[in-house]
Amino acid sequence: MAEPLANGSHSAQNDDDVLHARAESAKTAANQDFKDAHYQAAVEGYSMAILLDPTKAVYYANRAAAHIRLESFGSALADATKAIDLDPKYIKGYYRRADASLGMGKMKKALSDFKRAASVAPRDPDLRKKLLQCEREVKRIRFEEALAAPEEKPVAEEIDLSSMPVEDSYDGPMMEGSEDTGYMLTLDFVIAMLEQFKIQKTIHRRFAFHIIMQAREIFREAPSLVDVSIAQDAHITTCGDVHGQFYDLLNIFELNGLPSEDNPYLFNGDFVDRGSFSVEVILSLMAFKVLYPQHMHLARGNHESQGMNKLYGFEGEVKAKYNVMMANLFRETFCWLPLAHVLNGRVMVVHGGLFSKDGVTLDDIRRIDRYREPPEEGLMCELLWSDPQPGAGRAPSKRGVGVAFGPDVTRAFLEQNGLDLLVRSHEVKDKGYEVDHGGYCITVFSAPNYCDQMGNKGAFIRFNGATMTPQFTTFDSVPHPPVRAMAYASNIFGSMFGF
Structure with missing residues (x-):
């Protein structure tokens, strides 16, 4: 009975390898579509990769980036959150979720995600730059809100x-x-x-x-x-x-x-x-x-x-x-x-x-x-x-x-x-x-x-x-x-x- 089990296990492993390879191929094609500014095609390519292998945080984070370019910020937020759920140390998940929040005008939520990403990768220069920019933006908004007085007339x-x-x-x-x-x-x-x-x-x-x-x-x-x-x-x-x-x-x-x-x-x-x-x-x-x-x-x-x-x-x-x-x-x-x-x-x-x-x-x-x-x-x-x-x-x-x-x-x-x-x-x-x-x-x-x-x-x-x-x-x-x-x-x- 051992031999059939071994053959079945080997066959299952081969099937998994094929699916992973197809998923990577779909991601690679979608990456090219993204570079060519074909963002809807990129979304479809990353979706195919996810269908073939739903365990990779990078697929969701990449699809979130394409959604952002299409101004589909709600979808981007959901994808970035899924990427973080799959890999809490994947900083691009936090990046993408912060960008989606920025697009929706939710500055404080964006700042929170940039800070969480910085705690995972404190030496990332691009991340530190974005964190600083977001902190300045939040301070500016708070300053303007503090100065704003109720309008008495048009x-x-x-x-x-x-x-x-x-x-x-x-x-x-x-x-x-x-x-x-x-x-x-x-x-x-x-x-x-x-x-x-x-x-x-x-x-x-x-x-x-x-x-x-x-x-x-x-x-x-x-x-x-x-x-x-x-x-x-x-x-x-x-x-x-x-x-x-x-x-x-x-x-x-x-x-x-x-x-x-x-x-x-x-x-x-x-x-x-x-x-x-x-x-x-x-x-x-x-x-x-x-x-x-x-x-x-x-x-x-x-x-x-x-x-x-x-x-x-x-x-x-x-x-x-x-x-x-x-x-x-x-x-x-x-x-x-x-x-x-x-x-x-x-x-x-x-x-x-x-x-x-x-x-x-x-x-x-x-x-x-x-x-x-x-x-x-x-x-x-x-x-x-x-x-x-x-x-x-x-x-x-x-x-x-x-x-x-x-x-x-x-x-x-x-x-x-x-x-x-x-x-x-x-x-x-x-x-x-x-x-x-x-x-x-x-x-x-x-x-x-x-x-x-x-x-x-x-x-x-x-x-x-x-x-x-x-x-x-x-x-x-x-x-x-x-x-x-x-x-x-x-x-x-x-x-x-x-x-």
Whole structure:
């Protein structure tokens, strides 16, 4: 009886060796995909390695790194925690979990993991650098919180444009009017402003504040859900995330024409952060909003929020190019941005997606009190943060915020509200767009080669009023001046994403 047992044991060992070898091969291929910035393919490769050998901490930690690049911080947190469970001395598990916490704005949790990793590997130079950076960031946040006083009145009421005279030395574009009569925004000024931005120059702070203040008043008058009518012989162009990629925004206008009463646009959130020309993007979009308030529509994204702007560069960029007061005015203005648009009563456009419960109506969205920073749960949070999933039902979000919703959830929502289609943004797509849920859910993303490293195309959608059938245009990225993405973010956030 001994011989068959020996043969069986040898066979089992051979099978294990084969599985381990296949797992390592899958990891090696996934590592190459990661280096090539094919992060979704890397996730799939590491998942195959885990399926073949679920005992290796490195597979989970590597998959966490790919999830981080895809901004799936909830999934990254889970993978990093699994890596630590498998090997409590594996410092990259703590690294990855700290990075995932950073991406979610949970600085104290990130600091805790960096400290735990340092206790395991006290001489690791990269770890010591990250620990020091995180400690500084936490101290900065605590300092700002200690200095912050409750706002007694809106920031806009503290701004006196007359205290910002245009100096004789200013050589940029001028609005029509004068200090005595006041200034007026015109199309000629906006076109000149785009040219000024193109050569990396700013406009005078007086004119920048003027644009933001006027846009703010228009947003204040808008409902949380805006109904947009498109005539039978007219159209509207819907764009997704732009993320501070000003030169790609100019390319959209080159391909599709400038916004006008005859060429309306809807930009679906995430105008700022990541890309380092966010000031130029948001001032351009707001200027067109002021020119054409009924034909230029802007929706709030999850990055139009104070927490995201502190982490991902916009606040730092505004302070560098203008001042703290303007950063505060942007924060206040973002809180007035609408949360959703419905086109011709048939297509709902939101930045993120749908909800963690059934039965939500368009009137429920209209009733949202949106003038606040986005909460961590509820309808407003889910409109800004949720993502579609291929499977039915709902699941925890891969981001750690919002919810993942399936095709049945999409169809039920559309049927209940008499809609044909859901359009959303919020996710990088290789082609710039993706059609999901049997054609009922479309993602559009308009920042090609996102962060100068993803290699994706951008896209926009045109809807004709007569049919409301989506027509897609895809485009590649265009060159921009040598300013890296995340240039105005804290060093610790730049390093997390490879900058």
